[in-house]
Amino acid sequence: MSMIEFQDVEKYYGDFHALKDINLKIEAGETVVLIGPSGSGKSTLIRTVNGLERINSGKLIVNGRDIADKKTDMNKTRKNVGMVFQHFNLYNNKTVLENIMLAPRLVLGRDEAENKKLAMELLEKVGLADKAESMPAMLSGGQAQRIAIARSLAMQPKCILFDEPTSALDPEMIDDVLNVMKDIARDSSMTMLVVTHEMGFAREVGDRVIFMADGQILEDDTKEKFFDGE
Ligand code: ADP
Numbered sequence: 001m002s003m004i005e006f007q008d009v010e011k012y013y014g015d016f017h018a019l020k021d022i023n024l025k026i027e028a029g030e031t032v033v034l035i036g037p038s039g040s041g042k043s044t045l046i047r048t049v050n051g052l053e054r055i056n057s058g059k060l061i062v063n064g065r066d067i068a069d070k071k072t073d074m075n076k077t078r079k080n081v082g083m084v085f086q087h088f089n090l091y092n093n094k095t096v097l098e099n100i101m102l103a104p105r106l107v108l109g110r111d112e113a114e115n116k117k118l119a120m121e122l123l124e125k126v127g128l129a130d131k132a133e134s135m136p137a138m139l140s141g142g143q144a145q146r147i148a149i150a151r152s153l154a155m156q157p158k159c160i161l162f163d164e165p166t167s168a169l170d171p172e173m174i175d176d177v178l179n180v181m182k183d184i185a186r187d188s189s190m191t192m193l194v195v196t197h198e199m200g201f202a203r204e205v206g207d208r209v210i211f212m213a214d215g216q217i218l219e220d221d222t223k224e225k226f227f228d229g230e
């Protein structure tokens with residue numbers, strides 16, 4: 001069963017046709033990179049997957065549920081689908097550790113000791129264990145984004161959506177974030193849908209590259225075909 005399946009999906013903002021006849025299947029464990037000009041609908045497409053934007057018609061099946069159906073419980077879907085934004089969206093009045101522990105505690109009811117242990121393991125994984133008690137304002141952009149990724153992983157989602165995760169970072173911080181994302185991509189159980197301009201990431205760990213323009217998918221290729229035209 002596919003992790004994500006778009007069938008004849010249309011999305012409008014008022015009169016503006018933002019997604020046009022989207023048909024797309026993403027299998028569990030795949031890393032799919034979404035590219036295309038600004039305004040082509042990339043962000044809209046990934047935001048429909050966790051219900052941040054609703055589609056107007058078609059079917060959108062995420063982890064076995066049609067989330068276009070108003071009766072579908074989006075809370076269940078959101079537990080399985082993490083999201084990392086361009087601008088981190090950390091809770092600025094909470095410590096790094098608390099940022100990571102909050103959702104698992106409130107949404108999953110994870111036991112406090114277990115929650116802390118997992119959070120510290122994730123901080124190790126993103127190379128920021130020494131920042132556990134820091135406030136987000138003390139972090140660089142690259143550190144903040146790695147914390148945002150750790151926070152997303154703490155929910156142990158099946159899928160993570162990344163919306164231009166390195167676009168707001170100073171150049172020297174981009175690799176630290178991409179390296180964490182590459183680690184996640186190499187974990188074969190995680191499905192990743194990534195909007196990015198980082199072609200090196202696509203080449204190294206992408207399974208497929210999708211090119212969008214004007215609300216449409218114009219190409220959907222394996223990275224080998226996309227980069228080498230094979
Ligand atoms: P991309 O991620 O490829 O830059 P977006 O999905 O952000 O593209 O936007 C696609 C188009 O939809 C753009 O023209 C944008 O201005 C428009 N758009 C995005 N969000 C909204 C919204 N909430 N209301 C109206 N128009 C929107």
Ligand code: ADP
Nearest residue numbers: 013016039043044047053085086087163164167
């Ligand atoms: P980012 O690049 O950080 O995602 P955007 O400019 O794409 O920022 O969008 C920020 C917010 O504004 C999103 O919620 C998006 O849906 C909304 N938005 C984008 N374009 C428009 C638009 N033309 N009209 C109304 N809202 C928009």
